[in-house]
Amino acid sequence: VEDQLRQFQKMEAVGQLTGGIAHDFNNLLTIITGNMDIASRALDTEEGAARAKRAMGNAMKGAERAAALTQRLLAFARRQPLSPKPLDLDKVVSGMSDLLNRSLGELVKLEIVTSPGLWPVEADPNQMENALINLAVNARDAMPSGGTLTIETANAHLDGDYSSAHTEVPPGNYVVLSVSDTGVGMPKENLARVFEPFFTTKEIGRGTGLGLSQVYGFVKQSGGHVNVYSEEGDGTTVKMYLPRFAGALAEEDAVEVGRIEGRS
Ligand code: ADP
Numbered sequence: 001v002e003d004q005l006r007q008f009q010k011m012e013a014v015g016q017l018t019g020g021i022a023h024d025f026n027n028l029l030t031i032i033t034g035n036m037d038i039a040s041r042a043l044d045t046e047e048g049a050a051r052a053k054r055a056m057g058n059a060m061k062g063a064e065r066a067a068a069l070t071q072r073l074l075a076f077a078r079r080q081p082l083s084p085k086p087l088d089l090d091k092v093v094s095g096m097s098d099l100l101n102r103s104l105g106e107l108v109k110l111e112i113v114t115s116p117g118l119w120p121v122e123a124d125p126n127q128m129e130n131a132l133i134n135l136a137v138n139a140r141d142a143m144p145s146g147g148t149l150t151i152e153t154a155n156a157h158l159d160g161d162y163s164s165a166h167t168e169v170p171p172g173n174y175v176v177l178s179v180s181d182t183g184v185g186m187p188k189e190n191l192a193r194v195f196e197p198f199f200t201t202k203e204i205g206r207g208t209g210l211g212l213s214q215v216y217g218f219v220k221q222s223g224g225h226v227n228v229y230s231e232e233g234d235g236t237t238v239k240m241y242l243p244r245f246a247g248a249l250a251e252e253d254a255v256e257v258g259r260i261e262g263r264s
Pocket of ligand 1: 142185201206
């Protein structure tokens with residue numbers, strides 16, 4: 001019975017994903033065909049050239065957004081299997097500062113707060129990098145007129161005292177990676193849904209709703225936990241708790257990142 005239930009839940013999830021894609025795609029196709037129609041009609045009249053050009057430009061934009069959507073879906077579908085390595089997250093974050101600054105754009109300031117004596121963690125460096133870029137892009141989108149993104153690390157020994165801020169994380173030793181923005185924040189009903197694949201409040205073709213799902217999947221597969229705190233008008237904090245790696249950290253393990261260029 002449990003297997004059947006799991007199978008049912010999977011089918012339902014796949015159904016939801018497919019529905020989400022179909023919906024976004026349909027909207028983009030409407031933009032494309034609608035504008036093509038306008039363009040071809042405009043060409044029938046003498047002074048229609050400028051109008052036709054504009055409509056064709058809009059159709060092109062729609063097609064480009066559709067292509068970007070499929071790209072991101074493909075990237076999501078063929079995610080590499082995780083190959084975890086011992087990592088020093090302070091080195092990972094510092095090594096990514098150029099890449100992160102590029103993702104954040106001109107208006108958003110990046111602040112990195114490292115933590116001397118930070119414990120190592122064991123995680124896939126590429127997925128870690130992806131997760132941070134996703135969070136940076138979300139932060140940029142939440143701060144259209146500028147602000148600050150703060151990335152901070154800390155060791156945390158959780159003893160099961162949940163009066164502290166570490167809600168619902170099982171006791172243990174963790175490295176906490178906090179990513180905070182000073183952006184628009186989000187209402188409670190959105191906050192409850194942020195890890196849902198395809199949940200997005202962004203314009204069609206801009207957001208896929210897969211960013212935080214990726215972060216969630218990555219952290220869970222790394223044996224960790226992730227919490228999101230947000231206040232409307234105040235900003236958002238994503239806290240990743242990654243289990244402390246008990247082994248030693250080899251010198252060359254720490255610098256495996258910063259290789260993915262030119263994404264936004
Ligand atoms: P996407 O960014 O493609 O929409 P995500 O899964 O990364 O997908 O985010 C889902 C939604 O959560 C966003 O559309 C947005 O409404 C909300 N969100 C995520 N990060 C933030 C943030 N830093 N500030 C405000 N809202 C956010």
